[in-house]
Amino acid sequence: MSTFQFIQREPCQQSKLNHDHHHHQNRNHNKIYNSIKLGLFGTLTTILLTGCQPDPDLSKVATEVKATEVDALGFTPASEHTIAANQALRSRLPFDDVQDFEDAKRGFIASMPELKVVDDTGKVIWDRTAYDFIEGEAPASVNPSLWRQASLNNIDGLFEVTQGVYQLRGFDLANMTAIVGDSGWIIVDPLTTAETAKTALNFLNQTLGERPVSAIVFTHSHMDHFGGALGLFEQAPDEGIDIIAPAGFMHEATSENVMAGTAMSRRAMYMYGKQLPRNSRGHIDSGLGKEPAFGEFGILSPNVVVEHDSAMEIDGVPFEFQIVSGSEAPAEFTFYLPEQQAYCGAELVSKNMHNLYTLRGAKVRDALVWSRAIDDALNAQRDTKVYFGSHHWPIWGQAEVNEFLQKQRDTYKYIHDQSVRMLNAGLTPAEIAEQIQMPPSLSNTFASRGYYGTVKHNAKAVYQAYLGWYDANPVNLDPLPATASAVKYVELMGGADKIITAANKAVATGEYRWAAELVNHLVVAEPEHKQAKALLASIYDQLGYQAESAPWRDVYLSAAYELRHGSPEVGIDLASMKQILLQSPVENFMQSMASRVIGPEVFGEEFILNINFTDLDKNYVLELKNSVLHHKLAPKSANANATLNISHELFVDLIIGKAGVKEVLFSDELEIEGSKLDLVSFFSSLDKPKGVFNIVTP
Numbered sequence: 001m002s003t004f005q006f007i008q009r010e011p012c013q014q015s016k017l018n019h020d021h022h023h024h025q026n027r028n029h030n031k032i033y034n035s036i037k038l039g040l041f042g043t044l045t046t047i048l049l050t051g052c053q054p055d056p057d058l059s060k061v062a063t064e065v066k067a068t069e070v071d072a073l074g075f076t077p078a079s080e081h082t083i084a085a086n087q088a089l090r091s092r093l094p095f096d097d098v099q100d101f102e103d104a105k106r107g108f109i110a111s112m113p114e115l116k117v118v119d120d121t122g123k124v125i126w127d128r129t130a131y132d133f134i135e136g137e138a139p140a141s142v143n144p145s146l147w148r149q150a151s152l153n154n155i156d157g158l159f160e161v162t163q164g165v166y167q168l169r170g171f172d173l174a175n176m177t178a179i180v181g182d183s184g185w186i187i188v189d190p191l192t193t194a195e196t197a198k199t200a201l202n203f204l205n206q207t208l209g210e211r212p213v214s215a216i217v218f219t220h221s222h223m224d225h226f227g228g229a230l231g232l233f234e235q236a237p238d239e240g241i242d243i244i245a246p247a248g249f250m251h252e253a254t255s256e257n258v259m260a261g262t263a264m265s266r267r268a269m270y271m272y273g274k275q276l277p278r279n280s281r282g283h284i285d286s287g288l289g290k291e292p293a294f295g296e297f298g299i300l301s302p303n304v305v306v307e308h309d310s311a312m313e314i315d316g317v318p319f320e321f322q323i324v325s326g327s328e329a330p331a332e333f334t335f336y337l338p339e340q341q342a343y344c345g346a347e348l349v350s351k352n353m354h355n356l357y358t359l360r361g362a363k364v365r366d367a368l369v370w371s372r373a374i375d376d377a378l379n380a381q382r383d384t385k386v387y388f389g390s391h392h393w394p395i396w397g398q399a400e401v402n403e404f405l406q407k408q409r410d411t412y413k414y415i416h417d418q419s420v421r422m423l424n425a426g427l428t429p430a431e432i433a434e435q436i437q438m439p440p441s442l443s444n445t446f447a448s449r450g451y452y453g454t455v456k457h458n459a460k461a462v463y464q465a466y467l468g469w470y471d472a473n474p475v476n477l478d479p480l481p482a483t484a485s486a487v488k489y490v491e492l493m494g495g496a497d498k499i500i501t502a503a504n505k506a507v508a509t510g511e512y513r514w515a516a517e518l519v520n521h522l523v524v525a526e527p528e529h530k531q532a533k534a535l536l537a538s539i540y541d542q543l544g545y546q547a548e549s550a551p552w553r554d555v556y557l558s559a560a561y562e563l564r565h566g567s568p569e570v571g572i573d574l575a576s577m578k579q580i581l582l583q584s585p586v587e588n589f590m591q592s593m594a595s596r597v598i599g600p601e602v603f604g605e606e607f608i609l610n611i612n613f614t615d616l617d618k619n620y621v622l623e624l625k626n627s628v629l630h631h632k633l634a635p636k637s638a639n640a641n642a643t644l645n646i647s648h649e650l651f652v653d654l655i656i657g658k659a660g661v662k663e664v665l666f667s668d669e670l671e672i673e674g675s676k677l678d679l680v681s682f683f684s685s686l687d688k689p690k691g692v693f694n695i696v697t698p
Helices: 011-015 025-035 080-094 099-105 145-152 194-208 249-272 367-380 399-424 428-434 455-467 481-491 495-509 512-525 530-546 550-565 576-581 586-594 648-656 661-665 676-684
Strands: 107-108 116-118 125-126 158-164 166-171 175-181 184-189 211-216 242-246 303-304 310-315 317-323 334-337 342-344 386-388 608-613 618-625 628-633 643-645 671-674
Touching: 080 145, 080 530, 099 145, 107 194, 116 194, 125 194, 125 303, 145 550, 158 194, 158 386, 166 194, 175 194, 184 194, 242 249, 249 550, 249 576, 249 586, 249 643, 303 310, 317 367, 367 399, 367 455, 386 399, 399 428, 399 455, 428 455, 481 512, 495 512, 512 530, 530 550, 576 648, 586 618, 586 648, 608 648, 608 676, 643 648, 643 676, 648 661, 671 676
Parallel strands: 184 211, 211 242, 242 303, 342 386, 608 643
Antiparallel strands: 107 158, 116 125, 158 166, 166 175, 175 184, 310 317, 317 334, 334 342, 608 618, 618 628, 643 671
């Protein structure tokens, strides 16, 4: 008999998948609201105790779950410890406060009866209906606080924020805002993909009347706020359309994913639960919204650059811009609309704690810069009557907006100050993360909860920003690689059976973090050990079900999925990034090529290559020496082994894999001077990452 005990069964996965998608979520808003108002949101039934004696064979304890309790993909039910942990959190938070639900529904105008976006080939780009199962009280397998956030993010459609300001929510991960200008729509942050942006704009025009796009405002340099720009137009936009962005926008928007994009994309699959089912044991939300859309990404180069705090008029509407670059994004601004007394906080502030470090991998963000930027906004925008942002729902009322900004400001500064205090006392990142406690005034505020970022990994980010990866303990200066260390741990602990027995004892008492650490050693040492992988997957299930952070939940459950089903065969299609890569500085690609040189394969070799972009009238000289590839913009070198005369677009096709090296080099679409064999040899020395490397197994 398993020591896992369960409460009421969740509805079976298949019935959830086969529910009537036409029953649109907007018809469920009142049901969600009322269930929370009545205190039913997190009510759990009594745990069923069996009174059975412990199974003497502890190696079977954690994995002996009835087949009817495991869903089609292998995800196990919530354990009694998970149920208790989620119920404990439920009792600590003010779930009777339903102001967010009132705000999220305020100004509602209309919604699409079935919000599903497909591309020209019929591929689904965005499916809001996949989340229709999120209604009523939280199931046992979801943290109730995260379920609340997911329920709020389910409220979609077209909304009026204030006179002349509208938002389309639920058409993508982020919001698209439309402001009425003298001659058309001023579009703020046109979503992630051309397909979702086009759908949102069409719905806006169908509902409120046809108006052209008169201006575009990019608040910051993250993909979900500019990637859909090309979808706003049937053809290229007119030259007279203002495209406004903060200084540094194009560099940051086009460069972030070039150098480490392969690793970031793979890790993003975990962070956003790309492979997970959309149900109560899988992906339910991303904290900021439902999930990123994956379609055709694009960008438009701004013709109006905001370099410092300033005011301007856009299509007859006064804007006051505040530069907040270096906070949530390296290039970002917020703005105030004085006539409407409305403040757009972009992503400087959101209705959750954000990331100082994002799990997909990125440079650590400065908590002090972030906090000070919010403080500046608070001081500058005290007359604000309504706040709206790039994610989530607005806030109305001057006092309410000011309180929100104060708590957002203090959330980041508290994490910064306490982390610095403890690192100066000699605490390590793990110790700081374990000991830091948020004040009740912040921890009991839903808008400061860790639905996206978390206190724990943000505290570690502060440590990293000041002291880097080394915690000063010499054992961590040059440790053994994970596989070598794991093999020795397994041997020291007496082998696989003893590890599984010990892990099952930890599972039986709900010590899932410790159990995961134990079994991870075994999985890394013996990646084909089926029982170990199954056990670790079931442990990750419980850690995911307890997680309040949507990315943490997705990371744990993605790990469980891949332990059961293996890593994906293909990564994110780089071809969808072509329009953005065409706008990326050529220097970024040159440096990216340098970082792909397989050093040991070119020891002692020297090579000079001209890459001449015939349509850009630019030549780059690449020189390989000491196994290092350098580049410079210069006239063709007479000493080159080869010269590649190629168009910029064909070169990008080569980089993203749309065209193969041999096919390109021996095609009629380019001209090669010098040795083709040397050229083939050079390109063969470049690594070709597939973007589907293993994460939970070696």
